[in-house]
Amino acid sequence: MRASVLLGSIALAASCLFCSCRHKGPAEDGGDDILLSIDGNTLSLHEVVNRIPVGIDPVDSLALFEDIVDSWVSENVLSELAESKLPNYEEINRKVEAYRKRLIVNEYLRMMRESKEIHVSPDSLRRFYDLHKGELLTETPLVKGIYLKVASNSPKLDEIRKLVMNGSDESIDRLESLFMGEAIQYDYFTNVWVDWQTIAETIPYRFYDPDAFLESTRDFETSYNGSTYLLHISDYLPSGSEQPYEFALPRITSIMEQSKMSAFEKSLVSSLVEKAIKDGRLQKISYDPVSHKMIRGTVTDNKKN
Numbered sequence: 001m002r003a004s005v006l007l008g009s010i011a012l013a014a015s016c017l018f019c020s021c022r023h024k025g026p027a028e029d030g031g032d033d034i035l036l037s038i039d040g041n042t043l044s045l046h047e048v049v050n051r052i053p054v055g056i057d058p059v060d061s062l063a064l065f066e067d068i069v070d071s072w073v074s075e076n077v078l079s080e081l082a083e084s085k086l087p088n089y090e091e092i093n094r095k096v097e098a099y100r101k102r103l104i105v106n107e108y109l110r111m112m113r114e115s116k117e118i119h120v121s122p123d124s125l126r127r128f129y130d131l132h133k134g135e136l137l138t139e140t141p142l143v144k145g146i147y148l149k150v151a152s153n154s155p156k157l158d159e160i161r162k163l164v165m166n167g168s169d170e171s172i173d174r175l176e177s178l179f180m181g182e183a184i185q186y187d188y189f190t191n192v193w194v195d196w197q198t199i200a201e202t203i204p205y206r207f208y209d210p211d212a213f214l215e216s217t218r219d220f221e222t223s224y225n226g227s228t229y230l231l232h233i234s235d236y237l238p239s240g241s242e243q244p245y246e247f248a249l250p251r252i253t254s255i256m257e258q259s260k261m262s263a264f265e266k267s268l269v270s271s272l273v274e275k276a277i278k279d280g281r282l283q284k285i286s287y288d289p290v291s292h293k294m295i296r297g298t299v300t301d302n303k304k305n
Helices: 002-022 045-051 060-087 090-117 120-134 157-166 170-179 194-199 211-218 245-279 299-304
Strands: 034-038 041-045 142-153 182-189 219-224 228-238
Touching: 034 045, 034 060, 041 045, 041 060, 045 060, 090 245, 120 245, 142 157, 142 194, 157 170, 157 228, 194 211, 211 228
Parallel strands: none
Antiparallel strands: 034 041, 142 182, 142 228, 219 228
16 A cells, blocks of 8 residues: 555656656756666656557556556566575576677678668669579569549549550650649559559459450450549560569569678678687687687597497
């Protein structure tokens, strides 16, 4: 009961100091905002308040304040008991240290990847495509064409329809110069391959078999909820086709950039291993980390004898 009253008082104080704490950086905080201390570990008002989202209901804010403090107290009092009772405490320490090292390494590699610019030459990209294009296949059809959505009651619908379905450069120039004010949505993609699913998702119509539809259809129209959807297909590639170079380029670039980054990281590790061996920090007892082989005459070999 008294603990609840105490936390309630602390939470009330926190609500009064909430705004001021939000505007103070860690360097500005003194030791006067410490809420609790146990075995050298402290919990400050600033730490708790910073974990409470801005703008939530005051009642929820106070409840969250109590939960954070309760969790901190429980964690610290239980950890002392757990340390004395767990038979494999040293193994836990080993796992914690291993996790800490992995966390540090992963964070460093993340920062390095974000800051390091990887350049892949156009010739390398093209060579990769020529070698692997038989493996770079489309999962869904690819299309080129024109898509336009217009109000069904537009007085200019008939002329717009003719221009879209014609699809010639002259028709599209006229469409874009005279009727763009009528368009609700418009996409001109006759010069670039687009995944069919991207287009299909904009049209309220169920295309049961995309390949069969595209094989037999060049001009399509449907209406729904006061809008008319016009689609002209100028070209298409069926599912399972080799991806055109321009379409495959983003994927190829990503693959090659990741490959170069992996090679760089491997080279970095190798150089650091060799330096650690040279400096005497890394000692080859029964295994050579450079050649990745067991060293002859090791304890393992002696056991065989």
